[in-house]
Amino acid sequence: MTAKPIDNLESYARETARKAREAAGELATATGAQKSNWLLRSAEALRRRTPELIEANARDLEQAPAYGLTAAATDRLRLTPERIESIAQAVEEIIRLPDPVGETIDSSVRPNGLVVSRVRVPLGVVFFIYESRPNVTVDAAALCVKSGNAVILRGGKEAFHSNRALYAVLADALEEVGLPRAAVQLVETTDREAVGHFLRLAEFIDVTIPRGGKSLIERVAAEAQMPVIKHFDGVCHVYVDRSADLEMARRIVVDSKCQRPGVCNAAESLLVHQDIAAAFLPQVASALNDRGVELRACDTTRRYVPEARPATEDDFRTEYLDLILSVKTVDDLDAAIRHVNDYGSHHTDAIVTNDLAASQRFAARVDSAAVHVNASTRFNDGGEYGLGAEIGISTDKFHARGPCGLRELTSYKYIVHGSGQTKGG
Secondary structure, eight states, X not given: OXXXXXXXXXXXHHHHHHHHHHHHHHHTTOOHHHHHHHHHHHHHHHHHTHHHHHHHHHHHHHHGXXXXXXXXXXXXXXXXXXXXXXHHHHHHHHHHSOOOTTOEEEEEEOXXXXXXXXXXXXXXXXXXXXXXXXXXXXXXXXXXXXXXXXXXXXXXXXXXXXXXXHHHHHHHHHHHTTOOGGGEEEOOOOOTHHHHHHHTOTTTOOEEEEESOHHHHHHHHHHOSSOBOOBOOOOEXXXXXXTOOHHHHHHHHHHHHHSSTTSTTSEEEEEEEGGGHHHHHHHHHHHHHHTTOEEEEOHHHHHXXXXXXXXXXXXGGOOXXXXXXXXXXXXXXXHHHHHHXXXXXXXXXXXXXXXXXXXXXXXXXXXXXXXXXXXXXXXXXXXXXXXXXXXXXXXXXXXXXXXXXXXXXXXXXXXXXXXXXXXXX
């Protein structure tokens, strides 16, 4: 399988979006049973068609060096039977989540007898742009269709063959259960120009969700003519306060950085209060070194960890997605808060402390989608929060913030029931 040569990208984008709009109309009245049946058949087909998925993924892995992918990026790209099983299980978990469509958020009876209800409805058509994690293809499609939305998927070129094989599984299952095949569509070209055409189709597409690097998000935000839910990069911090339990802090820092370094909620920067720097920095540096982490540190930190490389200004703004960590010794809690707000990406930031007042001040003043107290940054996840699967973690404030699951893929409308009331009396 290779990307289709498309002569007229503008016409292709318009036709794809038009089909999605039609499919969204049909999905709006699809039953929960239909959607669950599709999810179940998709999970079964993923398991049954594992060999062809592995074969397609192998083609992408062969090309990974040519695309300059790091070891961590290549790991995100890789599909194994175990990972496909995990993807299938994630689909089955979505079946068990409550269907948000049609939920009455609130309702009241007016003095004139009108019953005014606010009811959840799908957003409509979602244009979802993402990079090289094939599992996201399935997660995004499952969440969008479950919440009644049609989705147009535009994955990265590095995962093109994997995404196309996964998409075929999902689309075939849609037809089997009588749902429109166009409810899930994959952009069949890796040409970056195609994205621009989709971003201009506000008459068909209700929202665009970009999930990837900073340059991608900035491009989409600048060009999109419809609302955008932004999933900016994860420059996540762990701040170790002067009252922290140092053993707890060591475990949280190592987990935040090393448990899976190539994801957006992995820590990229460590801040340490100057009062505990001498005691804590050498021990945490040793633990990180044992995991192969390269440290890039400020001058004060390097007095305690001389083997660390000098950090540049850019190091403190970088999402490495690799076993690299910037480290800074700060004067106090407020200096840590200022650093996080100035250098972070408003994604996930953690404090390790035994001081309740310090934790409350950090949580109130740090302007991020998620603030963790005495817990790894890696817990910022829809599943870990008890919200179910997610399409990503939004760093926006409107219309959704933090993990975006089924409810965040809905809007609402007012439905009013009367018994003949008129405004004139």
